[in-house]
Amino acid sequence: PTDIVKEKERENFYTVTPKTLNNLVSNFPNESFLPLGIKDESNIIFEACNEYFLKENGLSEYLLNRPLDKKHFIIKEKVFTTDKRIGIKRNNNTFSSEEGFIYSLEFAHLWRDYGLSNKEFGFIIEINSQLLNISDDNFKCLRLGGESRTALYEAVEGWKEIPKLDVKNRFKLILLTPAIFENGWIPDGLSEISNDGKKILQGEINEIKVKLISAAVERYIGIGGWDIIEGKSKPLKRAVPAGTVYFFESLDGKEFNTEEIHNKLFMESIMKDKNLRKEGLGLTIIGVW
Structure with missing residues (x-):
């Protein structure tokens, strides 16, 4: 704050x-x-x-x-740390870059085990939906973000x-x-x-x-x-x-x-x-x- x-x-x-x-x-x-x-x-x-x-x-x-x-x-x-990447637009026919089309993206990478009893950083998300089957304690996979990265999720107790x-x-x-x-x-x-x-x-x-x-x-x-x-x-x-x-x-x-x-x-x-x-x-x- x-x-x-x-x-x-x-x-x-x-x-x-x-x-x-x-x-x-x-x-x-x-x-x-x-x-x-x-x-x-x-x-x-x-x-x-x-x-x-x-x-x-x-x-x-x-x-x-x-x-x-x-x-x-x-x-x-x-x-976490951030990673900035630069991208260009390519012509699908010539496979060359198109003039004037450039962009940048910033990614966040969570660190592992910051002295927290071998725990990893992640996100706690509350959803009002039955789209995800989280009725048991086993880890499951889903696609997350614009690049469809693989992520693991599991059911946890609510936040304090x-x-x-x-x-x-x-x-x-x-x-x-x-x-x-x-x-x-x-x-x-x-x-x-x-x-x-x-x-x-x-x-x-x-x-x-x-x-x-x-x-x-x-x-x-x-x-x-x-x-x-x-x-x-x-x-x-x-x-x-x-x-x-x-x-x-x-x-x-x-x-x-x-x-x-x-x-x-x-x-x-x-x-x-x-x-x-x-x-x-x-x-x-x-x-x-």
Whole structure:
């Protein structure tokens, strides 16, 4: 998540939260929008944690707004490495390359046995389908990805259940997958209004009435693809990257209904576009701050 930072050149980790600063002068258009900082004043120099993953135990601590340390993280390069490849288009008749047709692909290779009792890295996938026969414990094969690589799969127990959080009158949403919103980085359902001379972003997200207090957003990423029906590339769209964090409060200061928050936002998409929701974009989980 983008609201986690580390001390420069050290593995000391901190979670930033919206912070009111006295005598702050800014030309940011939304006066009610708060900057992010750590709770205690400090002269520590921070940097982003883009080269780390949160472990399962770290995710639970993070969502509960508890202190984090290096045992909660794993360096990305110890999980996988990437391999970039260049390709060309060839003429089927002459077998020569066609001018102006070149592309690049990036592949991820998972490492084996990172001191984890001879276990291998893989993916845990939840499906709502009977297409795969996973009723027993034996490994089975399937084709995975655009190059139809052989993969083994087996049935496993569900991931560690994250307890329902007592969100009170505020919470944060963390994007697990990229999101393509109608208004750039601003989540669908929010609009700018003027309240007592201050501009506020507020509205409904999945029928939950909220106002946006702050956000930790990195630069956009491009999402495209191949249109199988049309036989051509899909237009490249700008998307908010996974890991982006939005901080919300209730409109009237009253506490949220915790059950409703979890039912409508936990592992649910916050995008309005139904087709993109089906593709898995805009999935979120909930944390407290």
